[in-house]
Amino acid sequence: MxxxxxxxxxxxxxxxxxxxxxxxxxxxxxxxxxxxxxxxxxxxxxxxxxxxxxxxxxxxxxxxxxxxxxxxxxxxxxxxxxxLFPANKRSEITQWMFAALNTLEPVAMHWLLMILAQRIPDFFGPPPAEEVIAHARAFLMMRLDQMETRIAGQDWLTDAFSIADIVMADTLRMVASEDELGGHPALTAYLDRAIARPAFERAMRDHMAHWDAADAARETETA
Ligand SMILES: N[C@@H](CCC(=O)N[C@@H](CS)C(=O)NCC(=O)O)C(=O)O
The missing domain is CATH 3.40.30.10 (Glutaredoxin)
Structure with missing residues (x-):
């Protein structure tokens, strides 16, 4: 279809x-x-x-x-x-989907948007006070510490790679993009394992090619 x-x-x-x-x-x-x-x-x-x-x-x-x-x-x-979402693991994978989307991602985004506001205020608005950002970072680090303990010694969130790993790894990419995952070796290894998958590499290649094509189309329009 x-x-x-x-x-x-x-x-x-x-x-x-x-x-x-x-x-x-x-x-x-x-x-x-x-x-x-x-x-x-x-x-x-x-x-x-x-x-x-x-x-x-x-x-x-x-x-x-x-x-x-x-x-x-x-x-x-x-x-x-x-x-990626087998029937016999449905509840467990759903649990980890919610953990990634509801427990980790909002905390990471809250912090990241403040970091971006510092760097690109024209787009994200004036940055909040340093102590507000520090508070958000501390909360994120607490969640990362908890995930670090949980993921240590296992390859994936459940017994095999699943849709939950896609969302969890993609959320961790946001943190890693700001060099803030380094203090978490198990999470770093987990993320490295996830993004070394050929499927991720192909997806990222096509994702980036889309923006290159969009740039080229804009240039043609304005030529
Ligand atoms: N919870 C949504 C978040 C989607 C989201 O934040 N999309 C961004 C791009 S990554 C977007 O469309 N931003 C444009 C906008 O909000 O106007 C999801 O996971 O699909």
Missing amino acids: TLTLYTLDWVPDFPRGAVRDIRVRWALEELGRPYTVDTVPGGVKTEAHVAMQPFGQVPMIRDGEQTLFESGAILMHLGEGTA
Whole structure:
């Protein structure tokens, strides 16, 4: 069945590599499932986009008649009945999906947005006071310490690589991108193991090629 992944038409350099279509691309590469890519404007949101994604975000997919948003829900849909989300591990993998999306990612994003506000205030608004950022960082470190203890000695969150590892590893990538994962050797090894997977490498290659093509299209438009 035809599958379309929707991502943004263009983004500046700083979020490239981090736009969450990478999670969907990664899962699709793991599954060997072909897909096409369509885009929605990153600037002014269209009615059609908001009809599919009420927050005007990406990723979204169209799988036959079904459209879906939220990267976690998309991965559960794609993984259903496959080795990435097998029926006999459904509850355990769902638990780790929630842990990644609900316990770790919001804490990492809260901190990261403040770091980005320091670096790119024109885009993210004026940065908060240093002690507010330090507080957010301390909370993130507590969660990372907890995950460090849990992941030590095991390859993946459950007994085999799953959709939960895609979301967890992608969340840890945000932390690693700011060089803040170093004090957590087990999590660092876990992340390295995840992103060494050929499916991730193909997904990232295509993700980055999308932005290169978007740059080229813009240059043609303005020429
Ligand atoms: N919880 C959502 C988050 C999606 C999200 O934050 N998407 C970003 C790109 S990574 C986006 O579309 N940003 C544009 C905007 O919010 O206007 C998911 O996991 O799908």
